[in-house]
Amino acid sequence: MIGIFAANPFLTAILVSSLVGIVVAFWLAASVLGRPEGEKEMRNISQAIRTGANAYLKRQFTTIAPILAILAAFLYFTSPNPILAWGRAGAFLMGAFFSGLIGTVGMNLATRANVRVTEAAKSSFGSALSLAFKAGATTGMLTVGLGLLGATLIYWIYRESATEVLVGFGFGGSLLALFMRVGGGIYTKAADVGADLVGKIEKEIPEDDPRNAAVVADQVGDNVGDCAGMAADLFESYEVTLVAALILGGVTFGLPGVLFPLAVRALGVGTSILGILTVNARGKTEIREGMNAIIRSFALSAVVSIIGFFVLAGAIAGDMRLAVATTIGIVLSVAIFLLTEYTTGGHKPVKDITKQSQTGPATVILSGLVSGFSSTVWAILAIGATILASFLLFPDPLTAAYGVALAGMGMLTTTGLIVSMDSFGPIADNAQGIAELSGIKGKALSVLPKLDSIGNTTKATTKGFAIASAVVAAVSLFESYLSDAGLAGINIAYPAVFVGFLIGGAVPFLFSSLTIKAVSDCAYAVIKEVRRQFKEMPGIMKGSEKPDYARVVDLTTKSALSALAAPALVAIIVPLLVGFLLKAEALGGFLAGTILTGQLLAVLMVNTGGAWDNAKKMIEDGLYGGKGTEPHKATVVGDTVGDPLKDTAGPAINPLLKVMNLVALLAVPLMVATQTLTLTHWILIAAGSLILIYSLTKSYH
């Protein structure tokens, strides 16, 4: 507990900046909540969405609370030093709590902001855009503020042993992110697919029609999946790259290596605020102009950040290479934005898909796979180039690992803005849904679809960013693992390591199988319920009776949460089994395999899904005959296939990679201490395997 109250102007400044971030978040929230809510009908719908979303989060937290308690107790035993042990367990709970708090507050605000955006859209595009963006920015600023606050407090208390406690903090955030991403992802797509299959296809009623019992669940899903899930995911990467940078920075550069990352995070709070406040669409009702306003702010924030990196590197370390490393991260994020935009936007790959829609759904699927497969290559080359650049900068391998962590830090400097851009999506989507459900007329009906379209683009591009940052974070953790495990290297040619590597590579495939299956099963339950309501309550179709929205919301919640067990157990138990049975070096091979296939699969699923989605939209905008034609139907098939890939299975790989790396990092002291396995170990290993096998077979019932 050394130095807990010691005066330290540097740390004080960082602490203050984290508090500034949090204050700005609440100021933004207050300014959003001060806006008018519109008519009663609109408020009622917004209320129903909020109730459903809160019910989901509440049940989710109740479900996972016992798991968190068990893991906190387990973490206590991963450190022989009682002070560190308490710290680690406490930091774990704090990480989980912060992550949950960001999700809850951000989502709550989003579900209050949606109706206000609908109302604002009645007057102008510019005011609706800036309101939606401000609401999203609340989540963004909370993410950066709380992330920095937690890390700084831990560092202030523990100093040189802070990293051992920080791993617990990162793990808490990661685990919650896993639950939020996977559970929210399953929820959102099950409700979406369920609503569409019965509503649009069987009953031939439009999207967001109030007669569809799943329509509120669909809106709830946008919030729990895109808003809470994504915020938790980015909070996790934000946290975890900082943890890795502190671990590796301490080993390679001493104190300056630790202070620089903290200062970069504080800088990021400032540049994020700058970016958020400068989003200004100049009042025009144009999609292009709205998008440009966001891009301009991002560019401004990035440029100021880069200048700041050099100032800080000079002041703290006197070594400009640190600034170059963080700048590489910004370059990587721009490269990833461009790649995602090229693959999923209205360029050649999507045009090729629309062309193939003339020969039916099979050729739509195949051409999507062609561009999806090739996009993975570019994404991995961008990440490879980042690692190589760090290596050229710092020829010593361990220092190069620090360089990679710094690139991750640089990439995530703009987290505040990125989260804002992403949360903007579900808010705009909900605002549009509320307008349709409440049947309002006038200007808002022409403004909101444009806002929604911008939201779709920002959601798609931030997904690519989230994957790349997760991979960089995982690579940094992987290098920290090596340093913590005291391994000289990971010799992939050694048989046990190679086997660990093969198993690691298979995990993202298993995980994807589980998450896609969960969406199907859960969607099937939604379909059955919506069909039942249409059948047993004939007044619904005539409009004389209201469907029971809450029942669908409740059912989707239960079924999404029950599908969580198998993927979560895979993420925690498999690395432990590999580590104890095949030893620490094989676990290193395992992690490398996971990072490789996880990155490739996530990019494949997210980009292919995004491209199919946009191909459908291009046809709906009139290409090849527009809505209702055979080409349109073919692209609807592509979009339906892509939905669970791009919104559930693909993004769920991000927390998977980080959680598995953190489990390894936390368990490695135990593995190193355990040279031979005793009977107790074998009993635990057998129990773990049985739990895993049971939950896997159950999920394939």
Added chain:
Amino acid sequence: MIGIFAANPFLTAILVSSLVGIVVAFWLAASVLGRPEGEKEMRNISQAIRTGANAYLKRQFTTIAPILAILAAFLYFTSPNPILAWGRAGAFLMGAFFSGLIGTVGMNLATRANVRVTEAAKSSFGSALSLAFKAGATTGMLTVGLGLLGATLIYWIYRESATEVLVGFGFGGSLLALFMRVGGGIYTKAADVGADLVGKIEKEIPEDDPRNAAVVADQVGDNVGDCAGMAADLFESYEVTLVAALILGGVTFGLPGVLFPLAVRALGVGTSILGILTVNARGKTEIREGMNAIIRSFALSAVVSIIGFFVLAGAIAGDMRLAVATTIGIVLSVAIFLLTEYTTGGHKPVKDITKQSQTGPATVILSGLVSGFSSTVWAILAIGATILASFLLFPDPLTAAYGVALAGMGMLTTTGLIVSMDSFGPIADNAQGIAELSGIKGKALSVLPKLDSIGNTTKATTKGFAIASAVVAAVSLFESYLSDAGLAGINIAYPAVFVGFLIGGAVPFLFSSLTIKAVSDCAYAVIKEVRRQFKEMPGIMKGSEKPDYARVVDLTTKSALSALAAPALVAIIVPLLVGFLLKAEALGGFLAGTILTGQLLAVLMVNTGGAWDNAKKMIEDGLYGGKGTEPHKATVVGDTVGDPLKDTAGPAINPLLKVMNLVALLAVPLMVATQTLTLTHWILIAAGSLILIYSLTKSYH
């Protein structure tokens, strides 16, 4: 040239057994050709298929001859010793020649056997089955006979330096396999998809209707893809595991370590003959009985092989662990057969897909992906278990690598039978096609569809076998690379190695993108031509005019071959660039990454495609309303998506893995010798990159 004529009873016995294999092949061929060919109409169709298939192979060999010449010259420079240099270049050409010879002779016989099988089916199921199997067995026996002959001759001539020459032999076979697999795979699916889209969907005429101009090309495709392509692929694995076993056996066990693999191959010739001669369907016209006859022979051949392994291990090395290692390979092949059968046969995964067909094509695609993703996990665990078992058997890593190579040897002991089973497929398919095209009546029409159905099953299961054996072969080569490069290990945590590893993992994704795209483009050309013929020759539809089959055959040939360049260049140039730019250890990481994602992707594509195919067949057999219903249409979409995945992109990964490993093995002395890159190196690297980029952009025109 020591000992070229030295008397050596052991090597003489092995040489004789390889010659016995070749003699049996010709004896089988003669007995097939002695059977009656049937009516003139049948003979004409068979002739057209044969002409088309030969034209394809001829043009293929003409196209690749200059490439072979250039590479032979290049190989000459990979060895500083002129005797070895000549040997390596010569062995390379011999490997390519043998592989080509097997494809040409086997395919020629298949195209002569098809019509005889149609004729035999007029009298009984049993005689048609055994005739088709004998014709397939010709290719099988040629594969094992020529493979063993080449390796034994090289060993006889070069003795202790034989492995350096054998690598050239393996590379020749591999490279030809790459061309045959990829070119044949593109050809067969482009013709198939093209014929179906215009014939079945646009013109609503049945499959194999003589009015469809692409129908002969479709039959030709079965031969060049399934028959010649698969034989070359297995010849390559057969060759390459032997090369790896000889390299690693010499290092770890000395002479016995080299003689044992050779003896196992000779044993395999004998047990393959035994298996082939005991296939006897007992005259009944039942699918189950026909399949059982094949399984019984396989089991007999496997059991005798295992007994033989122990006898040989005792006699040659006095170490029974060698026999256990080869037996593990047989166990692995049985495990892979069962897994493939479970995923693609009429079990739960395929039933799930048929159930999802009631909600349309999107859910068919998704449920196929669910089972495909999870099947990759089991397949990789089976391979991991093989490696671990070898490691438990031989705790020293290098010896464990020899154990893995021996497992591959054991697995491929039954190559003769496996190739027979696979070649049986296109022969039965063609026999059925000839019956439909020639309009014959009677018993044959009920016998041939059953034969075709058995052929589909054997084709599907041998695909899983081909992947697993390719992966084991690649792992063995990877370990040989390590030993040849003089590396102590491959430290995946080292930045340059990690980047090599990322790039390696991306290659199978790039490759799949290229091959799927090639099928689409080539199918599009076929569609345009068939449409043109229907339009400009109105007599075709009425049956008064014959379509120009040859034109479609020719066009498919040209377009399949032009699509070959990009994937082939990727396989050769990318490992060279990684090796020279990032050095030998990074190339090791590259190879590991490729093996991992290659295995996963190949199993995913082959199993998912096979499952969609069988789901469609189950519905066609009457489930959920049968042909023409909405569920049927949904599964047709699944099948069309699966076709290029399971028959082109998936299997093409097998030779890719082996070729890249062999390129590494051949180039490693140059890399080790090149510590710093001179101007010449940079010019070569730039030229290689430019050629690669040019061919990639051209293929995405």
